[in-house]
Amino acid sequence: MTRADKQALLQQLKSDYRQILINYFTTDKTLKEKIDKFINAVFCANIPVPQIIEIHMDLIEEFSKQLKLEGRSDESLLDYRLTLIDVLAHLCEAYRSSIYK
Template sequence: MSLEQNLFEQLKLDYRQIIINYFVNNEASRERIDKFINKVFDYNLPIPKIIEIHMDLIDELSKQLKVEGRSDDILLDYRLTLIDILAHLCEMYRCSHR
């Protein structure tokens, strides 16, 4: 596995933890998001890759919920996670170009 693939897999694991804990409003969740955004920024990961990570994870969770016989409607709320991540990242890019 290449360094880029390792990074991508680590980011997917990090994002999974962000999703799982996103609606738990605590300092650890905010720190996890900040660390993720810093990694993405440092590695100059393209926005479509972040969206790919999000969509892959949501797809996995949807399949899991269907196997369990549960509705995946709740996953729509996790669009907020993606919006939050992208907004913070855009702010970092904006501030870096001053």
């Protein structure tokens, strides 16, 4: 994978993860599919876990800045750690499943 391809993939993953974060605490019926698609892309591209955590932290920082600009508290963003835990658990399951195939 070329450097440009990897950058494009990382941007797409960040965009996909942003949608997961935005919809995580809603009643979005397609959220599980979005998470599965994200995990499949991460797994197939062999993206390391620290990079997923970096994507998460970057997005949370962007959301925090936006909330502060709006004069709102960013305290609720702490709940989005659950999203990261959920995504990493799905990724662990993908790795576990691949070992036993």
